[in-house]
Amino acid sequence: MVKAGIASGFDFLWRTSGIDVPFRLIEYGPQNTNFDLLLVGVANTVLVSILGMVFATLLGFVVGVARLSKNWLVSFFATTYVEFVRNIPLLLFVFFWYFGVVRALPPPRSSIDIGGIFFLNNRGLSIPLPVEPGAFAIPLVLFAVGFAAFLALRLWGAKRQAATGQPFPVVAAALVLVVGVPGLAAVVAGMSTAWSVPALTGFNFRGGFALIPEFVALFFALVTYTAGFIAEIVRGGILAVSKGQTEAAASLGLKPGQTLRLIVVPQALRVMVPPMTSQYLNVLKNSSFGAAIAFPEIVSVFMGSALNNTGQAIEIIAIVLGIYLVVGLAVSLFMNWYNARIALVTR
Amino acid sequence: MNAIRWARTNLFATWLDALFTLACLALLLRYVPPVVEWAVLNATWNGNDRTDCAAGGACWVFVRVRFGQFMYGLYPAAQTWRVDLAAILLVAFVVPLLWNGAPFKKLFAFLTLVVYPPLGLWLLLGGFGLPVVETREWGGLMLTVFMAVYAGIGAFPLGVLLALGRQSRLPLIRSLSVAFIEFWRGVPIIAVIFLASMLLPLIVPAGVGVDRLVRAVVGLALCIAAYMAEAIRGGLQALPKGQTEAAAAMGLGYWKSTWFIVLPQALRISLPALANEFIALLKNTTLVLVVSLFDLLGIVHAALADPKWVGLTMEAYVFAGSIFWFACFGLSRWSAGLERRLSQGTRH
Numbered sequence: 068m069v070k071a072g073i074a075s076g077f078d079f080l081w082r083t084s085g086i087d088v089p090f091r092l093i094e095y096g097p098q099n100t101n102f103d104l105l106l107v108g109v110a111n112t113v114l115v116s117i118l119g120m121v122f123a124t125l126l127g128f129v130v131g132v133a134r135l136s137k138n139w140l141v142s143f144f145a146t147t148y149v150e151f152v153r154n155i156p157l158l159l160f161v162f163f164w165y166f167g168v169v170r171a172l173p174p175p176r177s178s179i180d181i182g183g184i185f186f187l188n189n190r191g192l193s194i195p196l197p198v199e200p201g202a203f204a205i206p207l208v209l210f211a212v213g214f215a216a217f218l219a220l221r222l223w224g225a226k227r228q229a230a231t232g233q234p235f236p237v238v239a240a241a242l243v244l245v246v247g248v249p250g251l252a253a254v255v256a257g258m259s260t261a262w263s264v265p266a267l268t269g270f271n272f273r274g275g276f277a278l279i280p281e282f283v284a285l286f287f288a289l290v291t292y293t294a295g296f297i298a299e300i301v302r303g304g305i306l307a308v309s310k311g312q313t314e315a316a317a318s319l320g321l322k323p324g325q326t327l328r329l330i331v332v333p334q335a336l337r338v339m340v341p342p343m344t345s346q347y348l349n350v351l352k353n354s355s356f357g358a359a360i361a362f363p364e365i366v367s368v369f370m371g372s373a374l375n376n377t378g379q380a381i382e383i384i385a386i387v388l389g390i391y392l393v394v395g396l397a398v399s400l401f402m403n404w405y406n407a408r409i410a411l412v413t414r
Numbered sequence: 415m416n417a418i419r420w421a422r423t424n425l426f427a428t429w430l431d432a433l434f435t436l437a438c439l440a441l442l443l444r445y446v447p448p449v450v451e452w453a454v455l456n457a458t459w460n461g462n463d464r465t466d467c468a469a470g471g472a473c474w475v476f477v478r479v480r481f482g483q484f485m486y487g488l489y490p491a492a493q494t495w496r497v498d499l500a501a502i503l504l505v506a507f508v509v510p511l512l513w514n515g516a517p518f519k520k521l522f523a524f525l526t527l528v529v530y531p532p533l534g535l536w537l538l539l540g541g542f543g544l545p546v547v548e549t550r551e552w553g554g555l556m557l558t559v560f561m562a563v564y565a566g567i568g569a570f571p572l573g574v575l576l577a578l579g580r581q582s583r584l585p586l587i588r589s590l591s592v593a594f595i596e597f598w599r600g601v602p603i604i605a606v607i608f609l610a611s612m613l614l615p616l617i618v619p620a621g622v623g624v625d626r627l628v629r630a631v632v633g634l635a636l637c638i639a640a641y642m643a644e645a646i647r648g649g650l651q652a653l654p655k656g657q658t659e660a661a662a663a664m665g666l667g668y669w670k671s672t673w674f675i676v677l678p679q680a681l682r683i684s685l686p687a688l689a690n691e692f693i694a695l696l697k698n699t700t701l702v703l704v705v706s707l708f709d710l711l712g713i714v715h716a717a718l719a720d721p722k723w724v725g726l727t728m729e730a731y732v733f734a735g736s737i738f739w740f741a742c743f744g745l746s747r748w749s750a751g752l753e754r755r756l757s758q759g760t761r762h
Binding site: 136137141156157158159163171353354355358387388392 | 597
């Protein structure tokens with residue numbers, strides 16, 4: 068290595084990077100260090116992964132449940148979607164969404180206007196942003212308090228039901244405490260603070276927050292692809308709960324909603340959590356497909372740009388792989404903890 | 415009458431169902447006719463260049479003109495018979511191996527795993543009487559298949575060893591295997607391909623150049639071996655303990671009992687999972703694009719940059735996508751059928 072003229076050591080982290088990044092969540096410019104560049108990449112990877120996981124789960128649940136629908140047409144639609152998605156490379160999805168969809172959108176002047184506040188065009192998606200994000204502190208606190216109160220109430224409700232047999236309206240309590248009150252506060256906060264709404268000035272949109280086309284394409288690719296796999300997990304989980312369970316619940320006098328919440332979902336979750344964990348880890352790893360369309364995630368900015376600039380392959384590769392391993396480990400530890408909590412307790 | 419009854423139970427059972435059915439029908443009517451019109455009715459199939467294509471329809475002329483490149487990359491036209499022969503041999507060896515109930519399974523397994531790798535490599539690369547074709551001239555579908563087959567064949571023995579190592583009673587071997595498996599499973603394949611393309615030249619002795627394609631295949635194989643090891647572990651764990659105990663009671667040592675008793679049964683159980691790993695491998699070969707190798711998707715994508723054919727994005731992706739889809743769908747059907755047969759065999 069010395070012969071090849073390659074420097075070693077981690078000093079390069081504190082040197083100026085000289086690389087500009089078009090999309091960042093934290094303050095950064097080319098005059099910042101390579102370490103800051105790494106942070107920008109990590110933040111982008113985490114952002115697209117978390118959003119991808121959340122929306123893929125939602126879409127996957129819908130498709131998975133639709134596949135089990137008694138309605139022939141609905142289940143046919145869902146089956147077609149799953150079989151289509153699972154047998155095509157993710158890279159093709161990324162290319163399709165980027166070159167086939169986002170890049171083919173109209174220019175900013177004739178962008179697709181969604182409710183007058185979201186604007187979709189070939190430069191990406193412009194979304195409004197509150198001028199003072201601090202206004203949302205109160206709803207956030209309310210959400211945390213409401214969630215804690217809900218957990219306590221549920222515990223108390225379970226105790227009371229065990230003692231007196233009187234059921235406690237858990238769903239209504241959750242709706243009020245976790246969704247209703249903080250939601251209302253958020254609406255109030257949103258109305259009290261000023262919003263920076265994107266507006267067309269000249270050839271592009273100003274104000275708000277612009278999600279670059281690469282982000283939009285990668286996000287949609289991850290969501291549509293992963294949802295196909297999650298749908299199969301959801302379907303398998305629901306099918307794993309034997310029919311006798313729902314019948315027994317009905318004969319005990321549980322209502323359909325209670326049956327679903329107390330009998331079916333807990334047992335289905337037990338089957339679903341391990342494969343879901345590996346799907347979430349896949350989303351994290353697959354966010355690196357952004358490198359193929361130059362979305363500035365960690366592989367693209369660090370293993371690509373920074374490595375070209377500094378030439379310190381071994382250090383950079385070790386850092387990037389290390390980060391993936393650590394974040395992946397964190398996700399699987401959390402999911403294992405969750406799995407242990409809901410696992411069948413056998414005595 | 416039956417049709418009406420069927421519709422009433424399966425499409426219009428409740429008001430909500432009817433609503434969903436109507437919504438789905440509306441979607442079908444709205445989107446299917448334009449797609450069919452674009453892809454088939456208004457499409458242009460014959461011609462020589464862009465100007466032959468009618469507006470409002472797909473321009474399949476593009477795929478037709480470029481077909482040779484999409485299949486063989488820049489492989490010299492006079493030599494493409496070698497690629498065809500290699501493909502025919504591959505099919506001839508693999509199909510009897512996968513066919514349920516075909517005879518001589520052991521012979522074909524030997525042909526696929528031992529005879530084919532050097533034979534196919536000789537046909538494609540040349541030497542020993544055939545003109546040499548450098549790997550940088552390879553591309554298209556042949557490169558995709560080459561990488562999937564060679565990475566798969568290379569990864570399989572490693573995966574078996576890793577799975578056995580993970581079950582080993584020796585702590586050192588066990589922890590080494592676990593570390594290896596978890597490491598390669600924990601990092602993105604795109605990063606591994608980068609890693610292989612940058613680090614392999616540093617590891618091998620000076621003077622030995624490592625071909626770019628070899629680096630990519632090694633990177634893919636290392637990753638897939640870890641995933642295969644987990645698939646095989648499932649098979650090993652599903653094997654009743656009585657099998658190894660019986661083997662030990664018969665006086666078989668570890669290697670003999672593993673080779674004759676454990677592996678044949680465990681691999682049979684893990685075949686569907688292994689097939690799914692192979693599908694994932696086939697899809698992931700597209701990632702070699704990041705080290706400038708042009709597999710099927712890469713070469714189709716690159717063809718879009720040609721000013722003569724600019725703007726034919728959908729045609730290109732539909733073509734590449736359907737090849738991948740048919741290959742992966744076929745494999746997954748095969749694996750699902752195998753899984754069904756296996757579960758029937760073990761039902762008590």
